[in-house]
Amino acid sequence: MSNSGNTPLGNTLVHSGRETGGDGRLVNPPIEIGSTVLFDTLAAFEAARDRRYETGNLYYGRYGTRASFHLETIMCELEGAFGCTIVSSGVAAITLALLGTTKSGDHVLVADHVYGNTRGFCDQVLSRTGVEIEYYDPMVGEAIEEKFRDNTSVVMFEAPGSGTFEFPDIQGIAKTATRHGVITILDGTWATPIFCRPLSLGVDVVVHSGSKYLGGHSDGMIGFIACNETTHTPIRKTVMAVGDKPGAQEVHLALRGLRTLDLRMRHVHDAGIEIATWLRKQPQVAKVLHPIFDDCPGNQYWRRDFSGAAGLFGVVFKPTTEGQVRRFVDHLQMFGIGVSWGGYESLVLPVNPARTATTWSEQGPLVRFNIGFENTASLIEDLKQALPLL
Ligand SMILES: Cc1ncc(COP(=O)(O)O)c(C=O)c1O
Structure with a gap:
């Protein structure tokens, strides 16, 4: 932006x-x-x-x-x-x-x-x-x-x-x-x-x-x-x-x-889109749940009601074992493992959607990423070295 x-x-x-x-x-x-x-x-x-x-x-x-x-x-x-x-x-x-x-x-x-x-x-x-x-x-x-x-x-x-x-x-x-x-x-x-x-x-x-x-x-x-x-x-x-x-x-x-919210949000908007777009092209990825993509549910409402995107998004990987997902997450060096998000540091966490009124129909594992303020090229390098583990 x-x-x-x-x-x-x-x-x-x-x-x-x-x-x-x-x-x-x-x-x-x-x-x-x-x-x-x-x-x-x-x-x-x-x-x-x-x-x-x-x-x-x-x-x-x-x-x-x-x-x-x-x-x-x-x-x-x-x-x-x-x-x-x-x-x-x-x-x-x-x-x-x-x-x-x-x-x-x-x-x-x-x-x-x-x-x-x-x-x-x-x-x-x-x-x-x-x-x-x-x-x-x-x-x-x-x-x-x-x-x-x-x-x-x-x-x-x-x-x-x-x-x-x-x-x-x-x-x-x-x-x-x-x-x-x-x-x-x-x-x-x-x-x-x-x-x-x-x-x-x-x-x-x-x-x-x-x-x-x-x-x-x-x-x-x-x-x-x-x-x-x-x-x-x-x-x-x-x-x-x-x-x-x-x-x-x-x-x-x-x-x-x-005081710095506006600047920080505009950074994570750009950085989040850059990394989500890169991830979407990787062979291990089935779907990226980021609202700039048309296959993100409700993307038309995001376009209508929002003026930007936060740096938190999900990635559905192609079906693989839980052990491989754990190894991928553990091998990331620049993404911390922990709850919450929205700080200056990048984070990663597997998500298990809890549903009672609807069914979560994606086949592969869902992993949530929070993009922080690190250099985006370095974050991509880190993802590159860990993705082959999936
Ligand atoms: C969407 C959302 N709302 C509320 C909360 C709870 O906030 P807090 O951790 O400040 O209690 C969280 C925490 O992760 C959240 O993701």
């Missing part, structure tokens, strides 16, 4: 959420650790307590600090959200968004390709609150209408599935759900607001694992919940009621990481 660092969102990333005016101020807000906040009068304390759910209102550390409010403000601007609440991890963002929008007796539709911990929470925890979970085909589009019942309250989905890379029809699902008064929650971690702004496509709530691209350095763990006007307050109150909160250091790391 040629316009690195040259978008209006780049301005937000650099200038938003920082102190302005006054000589001798630091570029970055300091790490801010605090629990008790002091007031001169009881009346001032009570006024702050009455506004404790508001971003920017200092009342008590668990409700937010100046630094955490800065972070929420940046994300609001990036997503075009009414409000944003930061939490302690991406999983906390998913689970608290679901808890804040459901009640006993509700029916919740969950895309069959969601992140494993989303499925785990729905099956093991949300179901215990009296919510019925039903998984659906992620590519169903507007036909999701057939799944709606009188008590359907939420559709939880992901774009793309972070293991299997199908891109759903975000607009079709959001439009249909809204017509039925059903709330949509989208995990938008893969694209970040640099490449997709789901609220502008009709989605009600966007959740992010800030531990991936937003923080960007594989250190801080943090989550974001960006909401429209109807969903913001119930979800924020749920977060505060549960008592979830990111640590001061994590807030600082996320604030610092976000």
Whole structure:
């Protein structure tokens, strides 16, 4: 992409959420650790307590600090959200968004390709609150209408599935759900607001694992919940009621990481396409699950709704043994083996898709690659030396 660092969102990333005016101020807000906040009068304390759910209102550390409010403000601007609440991890963002929008007796539709911990929470925890979970085909589009019942309250989905890379029809699902008064929650971690702004496509709530691209350095763990006007307050109150909160250091790391998000996303866009394109030509490869290719499911929706591609994609290899896949992965020198993604380092991990509503029909093994900031020619050299092991 040629316009690195040259978008209006780049301005937000650099200038938003920082102190302005006054000589001798630091570029970055300091790490801010605090629990008790002091007031001169009881009346001032009570006024702050009455506004404790508001971003920017200092009342008590668990409700937010100046630094955490800065972070929420940046994300609001990036997503075009009414409000944003930061939490302690991406999983906390998913689970608290679901808890804040459901009640006993509700029916919740969950895309069959969601992140494993989303499925785990729905099956093991949300179901215990009296919510019925039903998984659906992620590519169903507007036909999701057939799944709606009188008590359907939420559709939880992901774009793309972070293991299997199908891109759903975000607009079709959001439009249909809204017509039925059903709330949509989208995990938008893969694209970040640099490449997709789901609220502008009709989605009600966007959740992010800030531990991936937003923080960007594989250190801080943090989550974001960006909401429209109807969903913001119930979800924020749920977060505060549960008592979830990111640590001061994590807030600082996320604030610092976000400043370079635009540049980093544009790098992984280009590098990811270069390596995906090279891999696609290799004799061991059956299919590359990257949205620039027409055979990536939902590629037409990526073209319509996204302005770029993250550096995380899947490769289906031609059928081979599990032992050979393990040897291939172990022989890669420049790709680390580990969960998560979105840092500066390249990663590799075999994926076993878990499905209950649909069938994963690819024959060969699926391996997920995260492309980082290493020299792309060196990454290709590394792949070249390991591929013959397959
Ligand atoms: C798509 C997606 N959402 C959410 C999460 C969870 O984020 P965290 O690790 O910050 O809890 C992950 C983690 O891998 C993920 O891949």
